[in-house]
Amino acid sequence: MLLEQYLPVLALIFLALGLGVALTLVSILLGPKKITPAKKKPFESGMPSDGAQYRRYSVRFYMVALTFLIFDVEIVFFYPWAVKFRELGFYGLGVMSVFFVILTLGLVYDWKKGALEWE
């Protein structure tokens, strides 16, 4: 069965989990525990925090995320193309070029309208 190919992925997941748990445990068991007010802050060396944890963010973040989502969808279509690249040859290159150029028009529009600028 094909499933054995995914054994390294499983091993990686368990290794990552194990490493995270082990490092946290070691730090809890071996580390000194002297709690000072400065240490209880979320960012020990950062600016003093003020205001509530939940505040409204600018709608621009959302626009950046939306643009990211669209180009992420584009990348997904590159994946089967890259796998079949040798078999498809120049035909595949032409097909993907049309796809890419149309999407680049969208990017150029974004760029010209200043949507990529933070202002």
Next chain:
Amino acid sequence: MLISFYILAALAVGGALSVVLFRSPVYCALSLVATFLCLAGIYVLLNSEFVAAIQVLIYAGAIMVLFLFVIMLLNLRSDKPLRHSWTWPKLLGIGFAVAIIFQLIGIFHSPAARMGPAGKYSTEYLQQKGAVEVVGEVLFTEYVLPFEIISILLMVAVVGAVILAKRREPASTEQTP
């Protein structure tokens, strides 16, 4: 094989339950990521690696970023407790859930849900060639026109996002210092 399905399914259901049960919306969103990753694992078990890759890249990646930004935009507060009473929308929801469960049971027991005649893309075919290769083969030859139309659709989405963002720009520049 079956064991890994049950593990992934249990984790997916657990993640979905924690989406509903966590109070903090950010925790809910992160539980949804776990659910999506488990679903990707189930897709791999079903020999559809391409759908699994999409699940991780699009859903667990981009869509969740979008969800988190929506949560941040909506200014949800975790210190304001949600009401937990037996109101009629809740009862209605439970009623619908039970109805869906019975419907699913009915579908799985009906003769129409039995296997139809086998097509070209059987499990053995997918395992032999690889799901991504098969998708690429079909997408760039038989369905090349829909593939190009997808790019136009995505371009429209890019342009639409910019138009929506730019429309409220004059008001926001006056307000922000």
